Amino acid sequence: MNIVTIRASSLAELFDCPARWEAKHLLGMRSRSSGAAHLGTSIHASTALFDQATMDGAPISADDAAGLFVDTLYNPEHEVDWEDSGPKQVERIGLTLHSRYCADIAPTQDYVGIEVTCERLEISDLGLALTGTTDRIRRVDGELGISDLKSGARAVGSTGVAVTAGHRPQLGVYELLAEFAIGQPLTAPAEIIGLKTGAGPCVGRGEVTGARQALVGDEDNPGLLQMASRLIHGGLFYGNPKSVLCSARYCPRYPTCPYKG
Structure with missing residues (x-):
């Protein structure tokens, strides 16, 4: 069985719409990044800089780290579809979230790894290789x-807890x-740090236990990695016209897709 490489961040998209996943991750088709996605990328960059400096024993101020947010926001590596807004319109939201993360979340954390990359985790019996970067x-x-x-826009619920x-x-x-990357077991619950970009931007946390169970399955139920292998190696790249991302904005295959509504 040949080995197909999957980025961890794309797994949800594979199950949402296999046709869109194939277009983007196997056929190399591209669409412009959304303004919301680029805002998230910019916040990721500046908060990672802040946390890395703290972990290295040479802390910097939130304002200093915010400079990377601004640089990333205004200098995207790929074309961004801002629709009716633009970087100026979302800059304030991003800076607010960056500051709240640095003030409310970061001081309570004991990070031992920032942007930890796994080059390749091969699962030969499934014909898959997983790659990706873990935020913290x-x-x-x-x-x-x-x-x-x-x-x-809905990353944090009304109770102040991150949506999991x-x-x-x-x-x-x-x-x-x-x-696999650090060679040590991870036994604490997984955590989501929500950064709400909608009305009233705020930050919040939420925990998830047993995150790997759905991946590996059990004797009666196949895991999601097994299902991913079946889809990919079976060429089962059907479309999902009910996906909320079924549009020309998010899918490069949309103009010629036979499955769209």
Whole structure:
């Protein structure tokens, strides 16, 4: 069986719409990045700089780290579809979230890894190789666990807790990658750090336990990695016209897709 490489961040997209996943990750088709996605990329960059400096024993101020947010926001590596807004319109939101993360989240964390990359975790019997970067590895009561930053208009619920629904499989993949990268077991619950970009931007946290269970399955139920292998190696790249991302903005295959509504 030939080995197909999957980025951890793309697993959810594979199950949402295999046709869109194939277009982007196997056929190399591209669409412009959304403004929301680029805002998230910019916040990731500046908060990582802040946390890395702290972990290295040479802390910098939140304002100093915010400079990287601004640089990344205004100098994207790829074309960005801002629709009716632009970097100036979202700069204030991003700076607010960056500051709140640095003031409210970072001081409570004991990070042991920032942007930890796993070059390749091969699962030969499934014909898959997993790659990706885990946002953070933290120490909690002597145990290690991952922390994943998620930005979006609804990333934090009304109670101030990060929304965790739907993220379990992806967190499970990040746990596998992080364990392989550092060679140590991760036994603490996975954590999502939500960065709400919608009205009233705020930050919050939420925990997820047993994130890997859905990936590996059991005797009666195949795991999601097995299902991913079946889709990819079976060429089952069907479309999902009910996906919320079924549009020309998010899918490079949309103009010629036979499955769209």
